[in-house]
Amino acid sequence: MIEQFLWTTKRQELRFPVEYLEQLIYDMWLCGTDPFMSYHRARWLNQDSGRFWTMDSYEGEQVKPQSLHKYLYVGSDPVNKSDPTGNDVEAVSTAVSIDDVLAAQTSPGAAAVTGKLKVLLHGGDVDVYVWNLSSGGIVGYGHSVGHVMVTKAGTRQVLLSQFPHKFGEPSRPSGTNTQLNWSQTVTEEGRPPTQVFRVTLANWNAFDAAVRDHASRMWWVSWPVMRNQTHCARAAYDALLAGGIPLPNIGSGAAIMPGTLGDYLDTASQQSTGEARWNVWHISTDCQQILTGDWIHVTLPY
Amino acid sequence: MHKHIPKLLRKIEVLVALGYGLISGATYGIVLVTHGDREATWVIMYFIARPISWLTNQVCARAFGYLPFGIASFLHESQVIVAGMLWFYALTWTLKFAINVIAAKVRGEPRKRLER
Numbered sequence: 001m002i003e004q005f006l007w008t009t010k011r012q013e014l015r016f017p018v019e020y021l022e023q024l025i026y027d028m029w030l031c032g033t034d035p036f037m038s039y040h041r042a043r044w045l046n047q048d049s050g051r052f053w054t055m056d057s058y059e060g061e062q063v064k065p066q067s068l069h070k071y072l073y074v075g076s077d078p079v080n081k082s083d084p085t086g087n088d089v090e091a092v093s094t095a096v097s098i099d100d101v102l103a104a105q106t107s108p109g110a111a112a113v114t115g116k117l118k119v120l121l122h123g124g125d126v127d128v129y130v131w132n133l134s135s136g137g138i139v140g141y142g143h144s145v146g147h148v149m150v151t152k153a154g155t156r157q158v159l160l161s162q163f164p165h166k167f168g169e170p171s172r173p174s175g176t177n178t179q180l181n182w183s184q185t186v187t188e189e190g191r192p193p194t195q196v197f198r199v200t201l202a203n204w205n206a207f208d209a210a211v212r213d214h215a216s217r218m219w220w221v222s223w224p225v226m227r228n229q230t231h232c233a234r235a236a237y238d239a240l241l242a243g244g245i246p247l248p249n250i251g252s253g254a255a256i257m258p259g260t261l262g263d264y265l266d267t268a269s270q271q272s273t274g275e276a277r278w279n280v281w282h283i284s285t286d287c288q289q290i291l292t293g294d295w296i297h298v299t300l301p302y
Numbered sequence: 303m304h305k306h307i308p309k310l311l312r313k314i315e316v317l318v319a320l321g322y323g324l325i326s327g328a329t330y331g332i333v334l335v336t337h338g339d340r341e342a343t344w345v346i347m348y349f350i351a352r353p354i355s356w357l358t359n360q361v362c363a364r365a366f367g368y369l370p371f372g373i374a375s376f377l378h379e380s381q382v383i384v385a386g387m388l389w390f391y392a393l394t395w396t397l398k399f400a401i402n403v404i405a406a407k408v409r410g411e412p413r414k415r416l417e418r
Contacts (some may be wrong), residue, residue, distance in 0.1 A: 143415060145342035170337045173344035174366070174378045218367065221378070222344050225363035257345070
């Protein structure tokens with residue numbers, strides 16, 4: 001519902017703290033929209049009752065009696081399970097749950113709202129951090145050609161952050177494919193990301209398969225050519241494309257720079273309707289704000 | 303006048319290519335010494351030398367997994383410099399050819415074979 005409200009407003013940059021967000025939710029409620037209903041791709045979920053509004057299109061499995069229930073959310077076990085598609089249940093890893101709890105706790109007084117907004121705004125999707133080429137130059141320590149990192153939305157759980165070297169080593173144009181964690185990536189870049197996008201994926205399974213494919217490749221090469229080679233931006237591009245985000249087709253043998261991927265996502269954010277099965281929108285480039293959710297920074301697509 | 307200079311080095315396109323190789327090699331060396339961004343340097347040189355660097359990269363990037371990493375990595379990094387030298391050689395040769403053709407037309411001379 002928040003998505004629909006935002007997407008139908010004129011293009012403007014909104015920065016508001018949680019108190020204002022609470023007010024926004026209250027206003028929405030006054031206007032007759034229920035902000036605590038979240039769209040889970042296939043169905044609307046009522047967060048308060050834990051039940052879907054419409055029947056499950058998935059018939060369920062005889063060996064899992066709770067999956068036969070047509071309205072129940074994750075078989076009444078939301079602590080250990082999630083249902084991002086609205087049709088089937090998947091287990092939530094402990095790491096994600098703890099991250100979410102910690103992220104909410106670092107924002108005193110806002111945990112309840114933040115928790116709900118996370119579901120309302122992305123339903124468990126991904127954040128794409130884009131660092132463009134730094135303008136400082138190429139000589140001397142501390143400059144970066146740019147980078148792309150993909151995380152579970154609002155958490156430190158890195159899905160893709162591929163480097164050709166270990167943490168702390170100088171950059172090089174080729175090497176063994178190494179995935180750094182959130183803190184290492186942010187430290188390695190040494191500056192805030194140029195753009196951060198929150199992305200709702202239309203096809204999580206295809207996205208996940210592409211992520212696993214690129215994370216398991218042997219080599220990191222500036223301009224990958226072979227199937228066993230990857231690159232930070234190319235990995236993110238392939239995964240997002242597989243996930244149903246309408247990015248321009250660059251062909252299988254081409255590389256892509258982080259800034260170009262940022263431009264593509266920017267264009268996609270302007271095509272987001274809020275009604276489609278996918279969505280892309282700008283969020284704050286302040287890494288701590290992304291995690292704590294104290295501020296939500298949204299650039300509207302119109 | 304310059305009889306002591308080898309005939310090959312009297313060609314402007316060879317000098318330009320060698321000059322580019324010297325400058326790009328020195329830049330790479332400085333970036334290495336200062337722990338600068340080798341990847342950014344590689345990418346910039348790659349784009350300067352396109353489309354030849356695209357071809358050389360298609361060959362050199364395939365070396366990973368077949369040759370020892372040190373050799374494959376050296377090939378992958380140095381190919382952009384070599385590709386740039388070839389690219390500047392081709393550019394200068396084309397420019398020189400075009401200037402000769404235009405100059406001949408302006409002077410009204412019949413088109414003649416270029417001096418080697």
